[in-house]
Amino acid sequence: MFGPNDQAAEFVERWNAAPTDTTEVCPVRQVLDKVGEKWSVLLVMTLASGPRRFNELRRQVPDISQKMLTQTLRDLQRFGLVSRTVFDTNPPSVEYRLTELGQSMIVPLGHLIRWASENYGEIATARAAFDRAA
Amino acid sequence: MFGPNDQAAEFVERWNAAPTDTTEVCPVRQVLDKVGEKWSVLLVMTLASGPRRFNELRRQVPDISQKMLTQTLRDLQRFGLVSRTVFDTNPPSVEYRLTELGQSMIVPLGHLIRWASENYGEIATARAAFDRAA
């Protein structure tokens, strides 16, 4: 049988097999980095409910700066998660939309988010205990 | 029905509901941050196959510095993902082990890692196309 631990072992193996000359980074790590970026997941999740235009996203994600919005969208596009379509209207409008790859990522992301939501109480308790001991 | 998109909507809602006075960070974001940290996931996955002592971990994760190993383990412990047990032997030994919470995290993490492994080809293709266009 292939349980979670086998995945773990395989992951560790692949990681350590990755070249350390740092020209290439372990593929999985690149994905984890994306997840760790401040706005990537929020944008992917926002786009999950349908395509948006640039300023629509600004409104729906109020705290993001336009620089970070542009930059994150570019990154997601480069990753193949988001497609960018320019409509030659006046004024111009640009539509951002999840690609199939992007939509497929919602599933594992959803698992992680669900886990986080369900277990945050325990995390908070652990942290409080840790800080009290220290 | 509750598909992935409902999770997405709920996540976005919670995110935006989080206070912006930055004293408290959205719980899910804290977990995503952890995932994004350079060594957290690798250590969790390494510990998935059983408890380890400090220097065992150093050997199994050759590229980590002792500073980052200590720091990451502390963080994971504070998060409630890892337990630390000191045995009063001579020389002293310390055992790190996944808590139940830590073990439960392997599952969603496994989903994400599997997705990354399976889809990296497509990501690489997209990136190559993007860079060629630019």
Add this chain to the structure above:
DNA sequence: CCGGATCCACTGGGATACTG
């Protein structure tokens, strides 16, 4: 409307040396 360009503060994380 959709960005690009610039400046800057903060911090994650590596190298190195030392200790109970």
Add this chain to the structure above:
DNA sequence: CAGTATCCCAGTGGATCCGG
């Protein structure tokens, strides 16, 4: 063996102003 303590640098990400 299992850490601490310092120094230091590169990169992330925010604010602001400018352009097509």
